[in-house]
Amino acid sequence: MLRNVTGLVLAVYIATHLFNHALGVISIDAQDGLLEVLAPVWQSVPGTVVLYGSLIVHALLGLYALWVRKTLRMPTWELAQLVFGLAVPLLLIPHVFGTRVAQALLETNPTYHTVVASIWASPMAMVRQPLLVVIVWIHLLIGLHYWLRLRSRYRHALRVFYPVAVVVPLLALLGFWGAGIELRELAAVGEETVTQGYGPSATASPLSREDEARARARLASRERKAYEIYAGLLASRKAAGNPEMNPFGVAENRRNLEVAIDCVYRQRMIPRRFTVEDLFN
Numbered sequence: 001m002l003r004n005v006t007g008l009v010l011a012v013y014i015a016t017h018l019f020n021h022a023l024g025v026i027s028i029d030a031q032d033g034l035l036e037v038l039a040p041v042w043q044s045v046p047g048t049v050v051l052y053g054s055l056i057v058h059a060l061l062g063l064y065a066l067w068v069r070k071t072l073r074m075p076t077w078e079l080a081q082l083v084f085g086l087a088v089p090l091l092l093i094p095h096v097f098g099t100r101v102a103q104a105l106l107e108t109n110p111t112y113h114t115v116v117a118s119i120w121a122s123p124m125a126m127v128r129q130p131l132l133v134v135i136v137w138i139h140l141l142i143g144l145h146y147w148l149r150l151r152s153r154y155r156h157a158l159r160v161f162y163p164v165a166v167v168v169p170l171l172a173l174l175g176f177w178g179a180g181i182e183l184r185e186l187a188a189v190g191e192e193t194v195t196q197g198y199g200p201s202a203t204a205s206p207l208s209r210e211d212e213a214r215a216r217a218r219l220a221s222r223e224r225k226a227y228e229i230y231a232g233l234l235a236s237r238k239a240a241g242n243p244e245m246n247p248f249g250v251a252e253n254r255r256n257l258e259v260a261i262d263c264v265y266r267q268r269m270i271p272r273r274f275t276v277e278d279l280f281n
């Protein structure tokens with residue numbers, strides 16, 4: 001239940017965020033125009049608690065569900081959702097530290113002008129950011145689909161959902177591309193400076209040089225810490241009380257088979273000393 005509610009909050013955030021990117025098809029000013037409406041909502045105290053609370057709770061519940069599984073055997077769709085879900089924090093951490101956390105520590109103001117410019121200035125970010133869009137969107141679609149699939153109203157609405165599911169990320173990526181091209185053209189006529197380096201270095205900080213250097217060091221160390229915490233969570237399966245999870249379910253199946261063989265032996269249907277290996281020889 002909590003996983004669905006937090007997932008829904010994140011779905012709303014992601015859908016509006018991607019719609020905001022899509023406005024880049026019109027212009028980068030259109031993107032920043034909508035951002036001026038959305039940012040105060042998500043950056044207010046309740047908005048921040050709801051957004052980041054949902055992000056953390058959703059991720060922790062997902063990890064917990066993974067740790068208490070007896071086996072990693074699962075249908076392909078579930079595996080895809082799991083792998084994409086696990087990849088999201090790896091790709092999202094630099095983005096959040098480059099926008100929201102940088103804003104708090106460096107007193108910068110991340111806008112489409114600064115964030116898109118900084119992504120375009122970094123080949124790594126140019127791969128990471130579109131990948132994040134695709135991975136997050138697929139993870140979201142799989143989650144929504146398997147939650148709603150048995151509801152008849154959803155099945156009727158699929159005709160509308162299918163095109164929306166394809167068009168939203170496509171338009172978002174096109175908008176991101178369009179905004180980058182526009183910034184390049186503005187830079188060519190001297191109206192925009194394309195900043196170097198992804199993230200915090202992309203936006204000018206009003207702090208003094210020394211304070212800015214200190215804040216950047218703090219930002220870098222907190223980003224490292226975030227990765228360490230995530231790595232620690234990934235490694236903390238034992239804490240969930242299921243240290244014997246078998247990745248492919250072999251041991252459990254083997255135990256079941258041995259019990260079955262024992263039963264069959266007791267019925268005198270197979271010779272004594274029949275083992276699991278005999279089944280496969």
Ligand code: HEM
Pocket residue numbers: 014017021035039042043092095096099100110111112115116129130132133134136176
């Ligand atoms: C090309 C892709 C993307 C671009 C150009 C982009 C752009 C931006 C910009 C301009 C901001 C700062 C303004 C704001 O607070 O909204 C931002 C913040 C943020 N973005 Fe993105 N974004 C992209 C993809 C994504 C994706 C796929 C996610 C997935 C969840 C995401 C999550 C966030 C989050 C959590 C914040 C911080 C919001 C806050 O704390 O208020 N972004 N992004």
